[in-house]
Amino acid sequence: GENVEQHPSTLSVQEGDSAVIKCTYSDSASNYFPWYKQELGKRPQLIIDIRSNVGEKKDQRIAVTLNKTAKHFSLHITETQPEDSAVYFCAALRGNQGGKLIFGQGTELSVKP
Amino acid sequence: NAGVTQTPKFRILKIGQSMTLQCTQDMNHNYMYWYRQDPGMGLKLIYYSVGAGITDKGEVPNGYNVSRSTTEDFPLRLELAAPSQTSVYFCATHRGSSSYEQYFGPGTRLTVT
Numbered sequence: 001g002e003n004v005e006q007h008p009s010t011l012s013v014q015e016g017d018s019a020v021i022k023c024t025y026s027d028s029a030s031n032y033f034p035w036y037k038q039e040l041g042k043r044p045q046l047i048i049d050i051r052s053n054v055g056e057k058k059d060q061r062i063a064v065t066l067n068k069t070a071k072h073f074s075l076h077i078t079e080t081q082p083e084d085s086a087v088y089f090c091a092a093l094r095g096n097q098g099g100k101l102i103f104g105q106g107t108e109l110s111v112k113p
Numbered sequence: 114n115a116g117v118t119q120t121p122k123f124r125i126l127k128i129g130q131s132m133t134l135q136c137t138q139d140m141n142h143n144y145m146y147w148y149r150q151d152p153g154m155g156l157k158l159i160y161y162s163v164g165a166g167i168t169d170k171g172e173v174p175n176g177y178n179v180s181r182s183t184t185e186d187f188p189l190r191l192e193l194a195a196p197s198q199t200s201v202y203f204c205a206t207h208r209g210s211s212s213y214e215q216y217f218g219p220g221t222r223l224t225v226t
Contacts, residue, residue: 001172006155032213043203043217044156089155099144099163099207100171101215103155 002027004092006104013080014112021107023090024072030092033066033073034101038087047088048075080111115139117218119204125224126194134189134221136204142216143209145187146171147179149200150220156203162187163209194225 003026013019025033034049050057050064050073057064061080066073077084087108091101120135138145143164148156158171162181176198178190191198204218 034214043219045217046214049214093213099146099209099213099215100158100161101146101156102172103157105155106153 002030002092002094002102004090004102004104006090006107008107009105010108010110012110012112015080015082017080019075019077019080019084019109019111021075021088021090021109022072023074023092023104024070025092025102026071027092027094028068028071030094032093033064034091034093035062035064035075036089036091036103038089038106040086044089077109080109082111082113085109085111117204117206117216119202119218119221121221122219123222125226126191128194128196128225130194131190131192132194132223134191134202134204134223136187136189136218137185138187138204138206138216138218139185140206140208140216141184142206143184144207145181146205146215147177147187147189148203148205149173149198150203151200159189159202191223196225199223199225 006023031052036044037047038044061078063076087106090104117138146161147159157173160179162168202221205215207215
């Protein structure tokens, strides 16, 4: 089955710096890769996603890149702000598997003012 | 639209007790999921359903049961609660078809002592 590895587990940056979180997946048939942000005590919320027919997607300060050959994808946050502090999860899904998302272990991002 | 609702918000169980976690959605989504999130970890899929009357196991189904008699409701049953089931439980839905975005409920925090 699918396995998703996420690194780093914790990341501390200064406000205004960029943050990069990386994930690798094992199933080459996976075709959908979302990123979720989870604030303390809250539910996960989708912040950006990418499908396997696209190499990069941007939404304001957030971007995701996908390398299908290497089976890895990354989240890039530019001009970080204190409100970006949260736990970020990557996930992978095989489209014909009933929507079963396999999550990475999470990255705790801390943005210091 | 309430989206995805879960009850209760918190619960403490004694070892060996049983309970049902409720999940209801008003989005008319076919797909529903139960995840558990242990402290500092990612989400693990317990069970999922692709429509009323159809359920299937996820990554960690042992000790749990589900049913899906209606589109709206997807209860998760814990029989003979064990300390290892102490976790936060999230229900999620997605529309299916070509849309993969999952919408999460607010979660149920369960402690088994």
